[in-house]
Amino acid sequence: MKKWVLLLILVGVIANILLVKGPFIWDDQFFVVDNPNIRQVKVLDYFLKPHWLETGLAMGFKGFYRPLVSLSFALDYQIYGLNPHGFHFTNVIFHIGSSILLFLILINMGLKEAESFFAAAIFSSAASLREAVAWVSARGDVLSMFFILFSFYFVLKRKDIIAILIFSLALFSKEMALAFPFFLMVYFYYRKDNIKRIFPFLILDVVFLIIRAHFTSSRILSSYGFWTLVSRTIKAMGFYFVQGIFPFTGKVFLSPFKVYENNIYYIPALIFVFMVGAFFVRKREKIFLFAALAFVFLLPSLAVVWLEIPHTVAFRYGYIPAAFLVPITVLLLTSRPFIRKTLLPLFLIASIANANIINLYWTRESLFWEKAHIDAPQDPYFAIRLAGKYIENNKIEKAGKLLSRYLSKPNTYTPVILHILAILEEQKGNLKRAEALLRNAIIVGNQVEKWELKTYGELIYDLSSHYVVLSSILRKEGKIDEAERLMESGFKKYGGNKNYRDEMALVLSLNGKCERARSLAVDWKAAVELVCKLWEKGDPYSRARLYIYRNQFEMAEKICNSLKEEREKCLKELEKQRKKIRGR
Numbered sequence: 001m002k003k004w005v006l007l008l009i010l011v012g013v014i015a016n017i018l019l020v021k022g023p024f025i026w027d028d029q030f031f032v033v034d035n036p037n038i039r040q041v042k043v044l045d046y047f048l049k050p051h052w053l054e055t056g057l058a059m060g061f062k063g064f065y066r067p068l069v070s071l072s073f074a075l076d077y078q079i080y081g082l083n084p085h086g087f088h089f090t091n092v093i094f095h096i097g098s099s100i101l102l103f104l105i106l107i108n109m110g111l112k113e114a115e116s117f118f119a120a121a122i123f124s125s126a127a128s129l130r131e132a133v134a135w136v137s138a139r140g141d142v143l144s145m146f147f148i149l150f151s152f153y154f155v156l157k158r159k160d161i162i163a164i165l166i167f168s169l170a171l172f173s174k175e176m177a178l179a180f181p182f183f184l185m186v187y188f189y190y191r192k193d194n195i196k197r198i199f200p201f202l203i204l205d206v207v208f209l210i211i212r213a214h215f216t217s218s219r220i221l222s223s224y225g226f227w228t229l230v231s232r233t234i235k236a237m238g239f240y241f242v243q244g245i246f247p248f249t250g251k252v253f254l255s256p257f258k259v260y261e262n263n264i265y266y267i268p269a270l271i272f273v274f275m276v277g278a279f280f281v282r283k284r285e286k287i288f289l290f291a292a293l294a295f296v297f298l299l300p301s302l303a304v305v306w307l308e309i310p311h312t313v314a315f316r317y318g319y320i321p322a323a324f325l326v327p328i329t330v331l332l333l334t335s336r337p338f339i340r341k342t343l344l345p346l347f348l349i350a351s352i353a354n355a356n357i358i359n360l361y362w363t364r365e366s367l368f369w370e371k372a373h374i375d376a377p378q379d380p381y382f383a384i385r386l387a388g389k390y391i392e393n394n395k396i397e398k399a400g401k402l403l404s405r406y407l408s409k410p411n412t413y414t415p416v417i418l419h420i421l422a423i424l425e426e427q428k429g430n431l432k433r434a435e436a437l438l439r440n441a442i443i444v445g446n447q448v449e450k451w452e453l454k455t456y457g458e459l460i461y462d463l464s465s466h467y468v469v470l471s472s473i474l475r476k477e478g479k480i481d482e483a484e485r486l487m488e489s490g491f492k493k494y495g496g497n498k499n500y501r502d503e504m505a506l507v508l509s510l511n512g513k514c515e516r517a518r519s520l521a522v523d524w525k526a527a528v529e530l531v532c533k534l535w536e537k538g539d540p541y542s543r544a545r546l547y548i549y550r551n552q553f554e555m556a557e558k559i560c561n562s563l564k565e566e567r568e569k570c571l572k573e574l575e576k577q578r579k580k581i582r583g584r
Contacts, residue, residue: 001107004117008103008124012096015125015352018359019092019134024084025368026385027137031073033082038074046070047172049215065212068173069140087136094142095133099124101149102323108156110286111327115334118344119327126247126326127354132319134362140174141319147173148180148320155184155197164200171208176300176320178205183296190279190289222308231260232312233305238265240298240318241272244325248354249315252361252368255376256313275328287331294324310381365389380406380413387420400424415445419466422473429582431477438470464494468503475507476581478551483507498522506531510550541566548577 024033032038037045046067072090080086099120106116123129132141147170154163170177181201188195222229239259243249259265275291282288301317333347334340361371366389373382383402390399403417422437445463467490474483487504494500505521505528508514514532521528531549534542540559547556553574560570 001113004103004113005100008099008117008120009096011121011348011352012092012099012124015355016092016095016133016359018356019130019362020085020088021363022084022088022134023363023365024082024087024136025362025365026135028084028087028135031137032077032087035073037070038077041071041074041078043071046074065216066140066172066174068143068169072139072143084136088134091133091136091139091142094146096124098142098146098149098323101146101153105149105153105156106327108153111331112334114340115327115330118334118348119330121348122247122330122351123323123326125348125351125355126322127351127358128243128247128249128315129319129322130252130355130358130362131315134359135316138316141176141316143173144170144177145320145323148177149323151180152184160197160200164204167201168204168208171204175208175212176297178208179297179300181205182299183293186279186292186296187289190292222306222312229306233302234269235259235262235265236302236305236313237272237298238267238269239313240301240321241268241294241325243315243318244294244322245329247322247326247351249358251315251371251375252358253372253375253382254311254313254315255379256311257378258376259313287328290324290327290331294321294328297321297324366393380411380417384413384416384420391420391424396424396427410444415441415463415466418444419469422469426469426473426476431473435470435473435477438466438473441466442470464490464497464500467494468499471503471507475510476551478553480507480510480550480552484511509535510546541570544570545573548574551577551581553578 073087076087076090102123103116103120106119107113111119132138132145147166151163151166151170154160154166167177167180170180181198181204184198184201185195187193188197224232236259242265272291272295275288276295278285279288279292298318298321301321304317305312329347330344333344361367369382369386369389373379373386376382383406387399387403390396390402400421403421406417407414407421418437418441422434422441425431425434425437442463445466467486471483471487474480474486484504484507487500487507490500491504495504501520502522502524505517506524508517508520509528509531512535514528514535517528517532518525531546534546534549540563544556544559544563547553547559548570556574557571560567560574563570
């Protein structure tokens with residue numbers, strides 16, 4: 001057995017080592033990089049607060065309660081700081097650990113050592129499961145999987161007290177672990193074991209649900225019709241079944257609508273349901289047992305289809321069910337000696353190769369967003385992130401053309417797209433065009449349905465930044481009075497925002513309303529004070545400088561030319577400001 005374990009570790013390293021080189025991607029910015037709660041280890045806090053709410057990801061609801069994920073991030077931070085490689089290394093270690101546990105479990109369930117090895121090795125290298133392992137923010141999946149398998153291992157060893165304690169760790173990693181007692185129910189039915197053994201696990205489920213309900217709020221149910229959701233659930237089931245028994249893919253991101261639009265998934269869904277039903281008729285068949293076990297773990301993933309969230313079907317949701325679907329493939333491929341000796345090793349080699357191809361996309365952020373955009377071109381979010389990479393590389397025109405395609409049909413991300421396009425126009429010196437785009441962004445943003453604001457929050461609709469950037473453009477155009485009216489119109493709603501207060505303070509100071517400006521300024525106190533002192537001095541040179549800062553150059557030039565001793569100095573400041581506004 002030892003040689004199989006060592007070989008399994010080798011496969012795990014070969015299939016996953018590239019992932020360690022990956023950067024922080026996507027939500028990692030909120031959950032790790034900008035998360036102040038992981039800078040120190042606060043174990044009690046993690047269990048008493050929904051920490052995702054305090055990460056800067058203002059989702060509008062408290063939908064996540066995963067204390068062990070927060071704790072694991074905090075421990076990683078103590079060791080690695082903000083080096084992403086350390087966080088990825090932790091994910092990989094837990095994933096390889098799960099594959100070893102799966103190997104031991106399958107042997108205890110009656111599979112041969114070779115069969116158990118290939119099933120665990122394919123699970124370890126499955127390309128379609130990369131998202132759960134490669135994405136730091138998916139830590140909950142790899143933690144929960146590890147503790148579920150660890151708990152089940154002790155159940156098989158009839159050490160239920162240890163199993164219950166470990167199961168609690170799975171629950172506090174991700175709520176999908178709630179399915180575990182029902183998983184045990186199916187297995188005990190197969191083994192004709194004492195069903196009473198699951199009662200402590202069910203009680204722990206109830207306790208966890210009560211705790212979680214106290215710290216979180218419910219997600220919003222989908223607005224789609226009942227039969228539409230039923231149809232989508234069936235197709236999602238078919239997709240996860242295929243992903244589990246044939247874990248190959250060429251994608252880094254799965255578009256839910258690509259699943260929902262594909263009626264072919266009805267067929268594997270029906271096969272899956274047939275296999276689960278067959279378990280109760282021919283309950284000694286291991287293939288049907290694994291189908292039933294996987295189905296139980298799939299139920300939480302299918303429940304996600306009924307929620308009003310962007311990604312109702314995702315590769316990571318199939319991570320836990322796949323551990324019990326892969327053995328089905330192995331059992332089918334070991335049914336004949338020739339197949340077992342030739343096709344099964346080739347299957348594993350192909351799986352490792354496919355995994356490493358997908359791994360490459362996770363090692364560079366620009367590659368990831370480009371591939372995600374190719375995988376889901378209809379999703380504006382990926383276009384926005386890819387455009388961001390183009391802008392970083394000074395490919396302004398390319399970014400603008402990419403985003404402009406998504407304005408023909410209004411969508412959830414339209415305000416953000418308008419905002420970015422406005423900034424690009426500003427960089428090119430087209431202030432009028434930038435102003436028009438930002439005014440449109442504010443109008444569209446204010447028209448967003450309340451449920452969308454509640455679901456996506458400031459992550460998508462940072463309306464305060466629309467006001468701030470538009471005000472700065474109006475200042476560049478010398479429209480200080482318009483800028484003040486704009487900022488006043490949004491102050492009641494966004495006046496608590498630091499950036500908003502600073503911009504408004506500067507605008508007020510430019511209009512001579514210094515008392516209020518000084519009270520509002522946060523980081524821009526020095527700039528506000530400088531402008532206010534010019535108002536207080538009131539001499540011609542100070543008035544000229546005020547007009548320069550207000551970008552009202554004709555009036556500034558007139559006053560500068562009227563000066564005697566400070567004329568040249570005034571005109572130099574004026575020209576410097578003109579060049580700054582022109583972006584030269």
